[in-house]
Amino acid sequence: MEMRRRFMKEKLLTPPNICTMLRIVGTVGLLLIRPLTLPFYLLYTFCGITDVLDGTIARATNSTSEFGARLDSISDLIFYAVMIVKFFPILLEVLPVWMWYCIGAVLVIRACSYVTAAVRYHRFASLHTILNKATGFCVFCLPYMLVQDFALRYCEITCVIAGLASTEEFLIHLLSKEYEPGRKFIWKR
Structure with a gap:
């Protein structure tokens, strides 16, 4: 004991x-x-x-x-x-419909990344890539930005970064021979 x-x-x-x-x-x-x-x-x-x-x-x-x-x-x-x-109720009022389609696409890619990792590595795997960290920072700043005049533009930029990060992680899980938890980029250094 x-x-x-x-x-x-x-x-x-x-x-x-x-x-x-x-x-x-x-x-x-x-x-x-x-x-x-x-x-x-x-x-x-x-x-x-x-x-x-x-x-x-x-x-x-x-x-x-x-x-x-x-x-x-x-x-x-x-x-x-x-x-x-x-924030869903707040964003529902602020974001146009087309932005929700973009967010949905990012979430689908992110889900594909998680499923791919689960199938290939038999575990939950979420990489701390540079783009994922940038996405996290942008998403974290969102509540501070929602009260600004440029809130919609900020959401657009965040969605693009999140889409790139999700795609990168999905490709890493899809193309890697084994789980690489320390991987920071799609290309190896």
């Missing part, structure tokens, strides 16, 4: 994983707050900071792990799901 507690503390309850878990808790907290309010922006910003810090801390302390990478991906998916719940 003591050895199990020690394993949990040393391997699972590392500072970067705790940071990721705080993001999950913060994300769930966002469900309770009205969007585009000061409390929402404060908690939302906290979630964004923890998203940046977990990987930075893991690399700086040489405590990266498969569990941490999966937890981060799961945290990202939970965050996106909550953002869909909170």
